[in-house]
Amino acid sequence: MRQAPLSKIDLVLRPPVLVYGGPYSNLRALTALRERADELGIPASHVICTGDVVAYGAEPEETAAAVRAWGCHVVAGNCEAQLATAAEDCACGFEQGSECDRLAKGWYPFAKARISAESRSWMGGLPGSLTALIGDLCVRVIHGGVTAINRFVFASQRGVIAEELEHAQADVVVAGHAGLAFIERIGNRVWFNPGAIGMPANDGTPDTWYGLIGAEDNSLLFSTRRLHYDHQAAAAAMMGHAYANGYARALVTGLWPSLDVLPPAERAATGQRLHERTVRVLAAAPTR
Numbered sequence: 001m002r003q004a005p006l007s008k009i010d011l012v013l014r015p016p017v018l019v020y021g022g023p024y025s026n027l028r029a030l031t032a033l034r035e036r037a038d039e040l041g042i043p044a045s046h047v048i049c050t051g052d053v054v055a056y057g058a059e060p061e062e063t064a065a066a067v068r069a070w071g072c073h074v075v076a077g078n079c080e081a082q083l084a085t086a087a088e089d090c091a092c093g094f095e096q097g098s099e100c101d102r103l104a105k106g107w108y109p110f111a112k113a114r115i116s117a118e119s120r121s122w123m124g125g126l127p128g129s130l131t132a133l134i135g136d137l138c139v140r141v142i143h144g145g146v147t148a149i150n151r152f153v154f155a156s157q158r159g160v161i162a163e164e165l166e167h168a169q170a171d172v173v174v175a176g177h178a179g180l181a182f183i184e185r186i187g188n189r190v191w192f193n194p195g196a197i198g199m200p201a202n203d204g205t206p207d208t209w210y211g212l213i214g215a216e217d218n219s220l221l222f223s224t225r226r227l228h229y230d231h232q233a234a235a236a237a238m239m240g241h242a243y244a245n246g247y248a249r250a251l252v253t254g255l256w257p258s259l260d261v262l263p264p265a266e267r268a269a270t271g272q273r274l275h276e277r278t279v280r281v282l283a284a285a286p287t288r
């Protein structure tokens with residue numbers, strides 16, 4: 001079952017493991033997630049972030065510093081890769097001229113101007129992926145796609161997921177970037193996006209999302225979980241910045257300011273409340 005040679009394994013972890021993505025400069029969401037990890041008894045050594053620590057929110061430097069202080073594992077997102085080199089844009093993969101592209105011209109310079117040299121240096125040292133052995137499964141943590149850091153991969157795109165999994169050299173891929181939590185199984189492999197903690201999931205609720213990898217008998221359990229946090233305070237912190245008002249509203253309404261990046265199925269689900277899910281995978285499945 002194991003898809004990566006042992007020499008490529010960076011971490012060996014015993015469940016539970018907490019995985020999350022997209023803090024997006026939302027310090028209050030990050031603080032709430034850390035408290036949740038403490039409640040669950042999960043140490044920083046068993047927490048992995050899929051990147052985009054910095055993006056839309058009001059506190060880019062504070063959030064980056066808080067992630068470092070926590071000491072969890074972090075895979076570089078496109079935002080970290082770009083900020084590390086003081087690049088001119090976020091390289092999010094938005095279509096030129098789209099609403100997302102226009103909005104990124106607001107938040108990216110805001111974040112870039114506030115990131116310290118220390119944070120920039122930390123971002124430059126982040127790995128592009130991490131491979132963990134969890135139970136007997138090889139779990140590869142990436143940012144967007146296996147083939148491109150800024151590839152958007154959504155649940156409805158079964159063909160894209162299958163293609164990406166073919167390149168993964170792992171049983172399970174944990175990915176971020178797309179901002180919506182989902183778990184999709186294709187054959188014996190699993191694509192697990194634990195969602196983003198820094199922005200709601202366009203489901204009409206202000207909650208954000210993280211993921212857990214637990215164990216039961218000889219199986220691993222992959223779960224998506226809601227995160228409640230002080231979204232009103234996070235929105236208030238953004239309202240003073242002109243670029244950010246659309247994102248501030250999204251923190252409260254739970255609806256994204258633009259649906260540009262969404263495939264038709266996810267677009268049609270706008271405002272429909274998402275449900276937490278758990279998918280069970282045999283931890284010692286037979287070799288294909």
Ligand SMILES: [Fe+2]
Pocket residue numbers: 052077078079092143144150176177178
């Ligand atoms: Fe990203």
